[in-house]
Amino acid sequence: MEVFQLFISAIFVNNIVLAKYLGMCPYLGCYKERGVALGMGGAVVFFTIMATLCTWYIQKFLLTPFGLDYLQTIAFILVIASLVQFVEMFLKKMVPPLYAALGIFLPLITTNCAVMGVAILVQREAYDLKTSLLYAVAASAGFLLALILMAGLRERLDVCRVPKAMMGTPIALITAGLMSLAFMAFKGMIP
Amino acid sequence: MQPFLKEFTKGLWKELPPFRLVLGLCPVLAVTKSADNGLGMGAAVIFVLTLSNLIISLVRHIIPKKVRIACFIAISATLVVAVELLMQAYAYPLYQQLGIFVPLIVVNCLILGRAEAFAAKNPVPLAIADGLGMGMGFAMSLTFIGGLRELLGAGTLFGKYIMWEGFQPFAVMVEAPGAFLCLGLILCAMNAFNHWQARRKGQDAPENPMPGCESCRACSHGK
Amino acid sequence: MVTVSVLTLLGLGFTAATLLALASRVFHVKEDPRVEAVMDALPGANCGGCGYAGCEGYAIAVVNDPAVAASLCVAGSSEVSIAVGELTDKTVAAAEPQLSFRRCDKLAGKVGMRYEYHGMPSCAAATLLMGGVDICSWSCLGFGDCIQVCPFDAMTLKNGLVYVNPSKCTGCGACIKACPRNSLELIPVRARVTISCATKDKLRAVMDVCEAGCINCGKCSKSCPAKAISSVNNRIEIDHKKCLSYGSSCEELCVKNCSRHILRTNCPPPTSSQSIETPPAQASTDNSIQANP
Numbered sequence: 001m002e003v004f005q006l007f008i009s010a011i012f013v014n015n016i017v018l019a020k021y022l023g024m025c026p027y028l029g030c031y032k033e034r035g036v037a038l039g040m041g042g043a044v045v046f047f048t049i050m051a052t053l054c055t056w057y058i059q060k061f062l063l064t065p066f067g068l069d070y071l072q073t074i075a076f077i078l079v080i081a082s083l084v085q086f087v088e089m090f091l092k093k094m095v096p097p098l099y100a101a102l103g104i105f106l107p108l109i110t111t112n113c114a115v116m117g118v119a120i121l122v123q124r125e126a127y128d129l130k131t132s133l134l135y136a137v138a139a140s141a142g143f144l145l146a147l148i149l150m151a152g153l154r155e156r157l158d159v160c161r162v163p164k165a166m167m168g169t170p171i172a173l174i175t176a177g178l179m180s181l182a183f184m185a186f187k188g189m190i191p
Numbered sequence: 192m193q194p195f196l197k198e199f200t201k202g203l204w205k206e207l208p209p210f211r212l213v214l215g216l217c218p219v220l221a222v223t224k225s226a227d228n229g230l231g232m233g234a235a236v237i238f239v240l241t242l243s244n245l246i247i248s249l250v251r252h253i254i255p256k257k258v259r260i261a262c263f264i265a266i267s268a269t270l271v272v273a274v275e276l277l278m279q280a281y282a283y284p285l286y287q288q289l290g291i292f293v294p295l296i297v298v299n300c301l302i303l304g305r306a307e308a309f310a311a312k313n314p315v316p317l318a319i320a321d322g323l324g325m326g327m328g329f330a331m332s333l334t335f336i337g338g339l340r341e342l343l344g345a346g347t348l349f350g351k352y353i354m355w356e357g358f359q360p361f362a363v364m365v366e367a368p369g370a371f372l373c374l375g376l377i378l379c380a381m382n383a384f385n386h387w388q389a390r391r392k393g394q395d396a397p398e399n400p401m402p403g404c405e406s407c408r409a410c411s412h413g414k
Numbered sequence: 415m416v417t418v419s420v421l422t423l424l425g426l427g428f429t430a431a432t433l434l435a436l437a438s439r440v441f442h443v444k445e446d447p448r449v450e451a452v453m454d455a456l457p458g459a460n461c462g463g464c465g466y467a468g469c470e471g472y473a474i475a476v477v478n479d480p481a482v483a484a485s486l487c488v489a490g491s492s493e494v495s496i497a498v499g500e501l502t503d504k505t506v507a508a509a510e511p512q513l514s515f516r517r518c519d520k521l522a523g524k525v526g527m528r529y530e531y532h533g534m535p536s537c538a539a540a541t542l543l544m545g546g547v548d549i550c551s552w553s554c555l556g557f558g559d560c561i562q563v564c565p566f567d568a569m570t571l572k573n574g575l576v577y578v579n580p581s582k583c584t585g586c587g588a589c590i591k592a593c594p595r596n597s598l599e600l601i602p603v604r605a606r607v608t609i610s611c612a613t614k615d616k617l618r619a620v621m622d623v624c625e626a627g628c629i630n631c632g633k634c635s636k637s638c639p640a641k642a643i644s645s646v647n648n649r650i651e652i653d654h655k656k657c658l659s660y661g662s663s664c665e666e667l668c669v670k671n672c673s674r675h676i677l678r679t680n681c682p683p684p685t686s687s688q689s690i691e692t693p694p695a696q697a698s699t700d701n702s703i704q705a706n707p
Contacts, residue, residue, distance in 0.1 A: 019367045021221035025300055028216065062426070066418050070276060073294040074268040075426055081261055082430035086437050093441035110264070111298045113217050120291045159534040165383035168399040169213055173375030180368040 003134060005190065010138035012186035016114055017146040018179060023114030027150060028172050037151035041144030043105040045137075048118050050087070051080045052136035055119040056129055076119050081110050114143050149179065195320045202324030208301050209332045209374075210381050215301035218292050219333060220370040226349050229337025231285040232292065233330020235278065237323065239270045239296055244310040244322030246270075251311045263306040268297045301329060340364045340373055448477045448501055455497040456487055463488040463586030476502055488512065489566070489584040512585030512600045514568075514578050517612035518554040521575060522675075523626035525550045541594040549623040552613040554597040560589035601680070602654050606662075607669060608680045614648040628676045634668035643668055650676075 016022045026040050055076050063069055088106045091099040109115060118139050122132040153175055162171050206212055209219045215236075222232045246266050247254075254262045275293050278286040286293060296302065305325055310318040341347055344364030346354035354360075363369045382399050389397055452473040464486040466472040476482045476498060484499035492511075499505060531547045533539055537559040545551050556574035568582035569589060580603070590598045597612050611628040613620055620627040628650060635643040635650065640660035642653045669677045 021217050021367070021370065022295075024216040024220060028213075058426075062422065066422060068419055068422055070272060071419055071423065073272050073275065073297055074265075074423065076294075077264055077268045077297050078423075078426055078430060081264060082434055085434050089434075089437045089441040092443050107260075110260075111300060111303060113295045113298045116298050117291055117295055120294055124291065159536045159539060161535060163379075165379050165386060165399075167382075170375045170379035170382065170399070173371045173378065177368045177371030177375060180371055181363070184366065184368065 006131065006134055007138045008186075009190050010135055011142040011145065012183060013190050015142040015146055015183055016117065016139045017143055018176070018183045020117070022117040023112055023143055026108065026112065027147060028169060028176065033155065034148055034151045037147045038144075039101055040105045040108070041140075041147045043102045043109055044112060044114055044143050044147075045140040046102075047080075047084065047087070047109045047112075048115050048140035048143075049133065049136045050083055051076075051115050051119050052122055052132055053129075054079050054083060056122065056132050059123055072120070072123065076116060077110075080115060080119070084110050114140070146179070150176065153179075195316055198317050198320040199324040202321065202326070202328040203331070204328070206325070206328075207332060208325055208329045210378060212301075212304075213378075214304050215299040215329070216374075217295065218299065219336065220374060222289050222292050223333055223337040223340055223370060223373075224344075224365050225341040225347075226334050226338035228285070228288050229333035229335075230330065231278075231282065232289055233326070233333045235274045235289075235293060235296060236299070236301070236329050237326030238274055239267060240302055240305060240326040240329075241319060241322035242270050243267045243302055243306060244318040245315060247306045247310040248313060248315045248318035254311075259311065260303070260307070263303055263311075264297065267302045267306070271296045301325065336370075336373060336377065339377075340369055343373075344369060446477050449473050451501050452477055452498055455490075455494060455501065457490045457494065463584070463588065476504075480504075489586045511603045513580050513583040513603050514560075514585065514587070514589050514598050515601045515608055516554055516576055516578065516598055517609055518552070518575070518597045519610045519626050520548065520550065520553045520624065521573060523550075523611075523624035525553055525624045538594045546595065550613065550627065552595060552597060552611070552615070553624075554593075555595060559592045559594070560598060563588045563592040602658070604658065605652070605654050605680050606657050607652060607666060607677050609650060609652060609676055610678060611676045612649065616648070626674060626676065629674060631673070633671045633673065634677055637667040637671045639664045639667065 010016075014020060017024070017027050023044070026044075058075055058079055059072065063072060063075060068075075084106055088099075091102070118136050121139075122135055125135075127135060150172075154172065157171060157175065166174070202208065208214050209216060218232050218236075222228045243263070243266055247263060250262075271294060274296070275286070278289075278293060305321060309321045313321070338348055341349075342354070343361050344366075346352055346358050346360050361369070364373065385397055389395065449470075450473075453469060456469040456473060458469050464472045466475055466486075469487075472482075472486060476484060476486070484502055484504040485495040487494050487498065526549045527547055528544060528549050529547065531540055531543070533543065535557050537546075537555040537557045540547050540555050540557060546553070546555055548555065554576055556571060556576060558569070558571045558576060560576055561569040561571060565586065565588060566582050566584055568579045568584070570577050570579065576598075585600055585603075587600055590600060595612075599612075601608060609628070611624075611626065613624075613627050613630075615627075616630045620629045630645065630648065630650065632645070635641075635645065638657075640656045642656035642660065643650060644653070645651075666679055669679055
C-alpha cells in the first residue's frame with residue numbers, strides 16, 4: 001500500500017515538473033513532437049534510476065562514513081557526468097540502435113536538474129535503497145508523463161491562433177500553469 | 192571602462208537572463224514564492240556566476256577543448272558547495288527555504304551557458320562584468336517575480352503586509368500553477384513591449400525569445 | 415578534515431577518469447573520420463532533401479555506401495557536391511539546380527470560396543474540410559504550411575498566395591512534402607516554360623471555377639515539336655529535359671497556342687551561365703513575381 005501511495009504521490013501529486021519545477025528546460029524547450037519527447041523522457045527515466053542507484057551507494061559508503069556530507073553536490077554531479085559519458089560509450093558500442101534513438105539527448109542529461117534533483121531529494125528524505133529506487137522510477141515516470149502531455153499540447157498549439165506576444169514561451173508557460181492546476185486536483189488522493 | 196560597462200549593463204536589460212535569454216527557469220519558478228527567497232537565490236547565483244566566470248576566464252587557455260564542459264561543471268560545483276556552506280553558516284532559514292535548488296545551481300543552464308558563451312572566450316575583466324551583470328539581472332528578475340507573487344498571493348512584500356484591508360489574496364499565486372502563470376504573463380508583457388518598441392521604430396517585430404537548448408549552447412545539441 | 419575531503423574527491427575523480435578512459439578503450443567504436451568531414455562540408459540545414467534523415471544520415475550513407483551519389487545534397491550548391499565527392503572519391507555529375515514552383519495562379523483565375531473558414535490557419539487542416547476552402551480542389555490555399563517548413567526562409571505569403579524567392583530557394587523539396595494539395599513542384603532553374611495550374615479536372619469543370627485553369631485541351635502537347643509535354647494522370651506535365659535539349663528553335667509554340675495562358679515562359683535568374691535565349695519581351699512571368707492582372 002505504501003508503495004502504491006509513493007507512486008501516486010510522485011507521479012501525480014508531487015510531479016517533479018509541475019509541482020517541484022525540476023527539468024524545466026526540456027519541458028518548455030525544444031520538444032514539440034511526441035516522438036522526441038518520448039525519447040528524451042525515456043533517457044531521463046533511465047538515467048534517473050541509474051544515477052539514484054550510484055549516488056545512493058556513494059553517499060552511504062563514502063560520504064557519510066567520512067563525514068563528508070557537504071561534498072554531496074560536487075560528488076553527485078561528478079558521478080552523474082561520468083555515468084552519462086560511460087553509458088554513451090557503452091551504448092555506442094553494444095546497443096547501436098538504442099544509441100541512435102537516445103544519442104542526441106545524452107549530453108543534455110548531465111545538466112538536467114531532474115536527474116540530479118531526484119538523487120538529492122532521496123538523500124534529503126533519507127529513503128532506503130528500495131524506496132529510493134521506487135521513488136526514482138515514479139518521479140521520472142511523472143517527468144515522462146508531463147513531457148509527453150506537453151508535447152501533445154504544443155503540437156495542437158502550433159496550429160492555433162495565438163496572440164503575437166504570447167507565441168512561444170509565454171503560451172507554453174500558461175499551458176504548463178493550467179496543467180499544474182489540473183494536477184493539483186490529485187492532492188485529494190493522498191490523505 | 193567602456194566595454195566593461197557594456198558587458199555589465201547588457202545583463203540588466205538587453206539580455207536579462209530569465210526573460211530575454213529564457214535561461215535557467217527552474218529556480219525562477221521554484222523559489223519565487225516570496226521576494227525574500229528570490230533575492231536570496233539571486234545573491235547565491237551572483238556569487239557563483241561571477242566567480243565561475245572569473246575562474247573559467249583565467250584558465251580558459253589551459254582547458255582542453257574536449258573536456259571543457261566537464262571542467263566548467265567541476266568549477267561551478269566547487270563554488271556551489273562554497274555557497275551552500277556559507278548559507279548554512281549565515282542564512283540557515285533561507286537555506287532551508289530554498290531547499291534542493293541551492294545544490295541545483297550546478298546544473299543551471301545560466302552558469303554553463305555564460306561559461307561556454309562568454310567566459311571561455313573573453314578576458315578576465317569582461318568575464319567578471321558579464322557574470323556580475325547577468326547575476327544581478329537574474330537576481331533582479333527573481334526578486335521582481337517573487338515580489339509580485341507574494342503581493343498577489345499573500346498581500347505581503349518582504350514579509351510586511353502592505354495591501355489594503357479586506358484584500359482577498361489569490362492563493363493560487365503562491366502555489367505551483369501561479370509560478371507558471373505569473374512568468375508566462377510577464378514574458379508576454381515583455382514581448383508585447385518589444386513588439387511595440389520595434390513598431391515605433393518602424394522595424395519588423397522581433398522573434399520571441401525561445402527557451403532551453405537554443406539559448407544555452409552548453410552542448411552540441413543547442414548549436 | 416581537509417585532507418580527507420581532498421583525498422575523497424581526488425579518489426572519486428581519479429576513479430571516474432580511469433573508468434572512462436578504460437571504457438573509451440573497451441567500447442571504442444571505429445568511426446570513419448570522413449563522416450565528420452562530410453558533415454562539415456554539408457550545409458547542416460537538415461532539410462531532408464537528400465532523402466535521408468538529416469545531414470548526418472546522408473553523411474554516413476555517402477561514406478559507407480558506394481552506391482550513394484555524392485550529389486544528393488540539393489540544399490548546398492554544386493560546391494558542396496564537389497567537396498563531398500572529393501571526400502568520398504566519387505565522381506560528381508553537376509546536379510541540375512532546381513527550385514520550387516507554385517502551380518497555381520488563383521488570383522488571375524478569380525477562384526471563389528466554397529465557405530467561410532475560421533479554423534486552424536493551416537493548409538492541412540483546411541484541406542480536411544470538404545477538400546479545402548477554394549472551389550478549385552487543386553489550388554494553393556495560401557495558409558503557408560510550406561513557409562513554416564522551409565529551412566531557408568525562401569517563401570513568403572502575399573495576397574493569400576505563396577511566393578518563392580528564387581535567390582533563396584535551394585530546391586530541397588521540403589515544401590513539396592508539406593503541401594497537402596500538390597500545388598508545388600520542383601522545376602529546373604533554367605526551365606524554359608512553366609505550367610501555372612495543377613488541376614486534374616477537364617473542360618467545363620475547370621472553366622466554371624477558374625478563369626486561368628488548365629482545361630486539358632491538349633493543344634500544347636500537339637504543338638510541341640520536342641514532344642516534351644504530355645498528360646500524366648490527367649494533368650499536363652513538361653519533361654524539362656526534352657524541352658531544354660530541343661533548343662530555342664521552337665519559338666515556344668506551346669505558350670503561343672495555350673488559349674488560357676497556363677503555359678508561360680520562365681525567365682531564369684541571370685546567374686545561370688548556360689541560360690537559354692528567351693526573348694525578354696515575353697519573359698513577363700518570373701517565377702517569383704507571377705503577375706496578377
